[in-house]
Amino acid sequence: MEDDLGNGLIWWSTDRATVGLVVLDGVVVEAPPYARRWAQGRDAGEVYRKGEGREGVTVAWIPADESVTAP
Numbered sequence: 001m002e003d004d005l006g007n008g009l010i011w012w013s014t015d016r017a018t019v020g021l022v023v024l025d026g027v028v029v030e031a032p033p034y035a036r037r038w039a040q041g042r043d044a045g046e047v048y049r050k051g052e053g054r055e056g057v058t059v060a061w062i063p064a065d066e067s068v069t070a071p
Contacts, residue, residue: 005044
């Protein structure tokens, strides 16, 4: 896992769904409707670690370009 989940995307995939969770300043700020209830507003590191520990879940961290800024 990346030590610094500052700005980027958590790619979370299971056999039922694959979603991208947008992370700004270490917090999940955007998620598709399927994942909003359990992911949006939560600490990105916590969400990532939860996925790492689950059987059948694949997670990956995709860091943002340096040019990305909060709206």
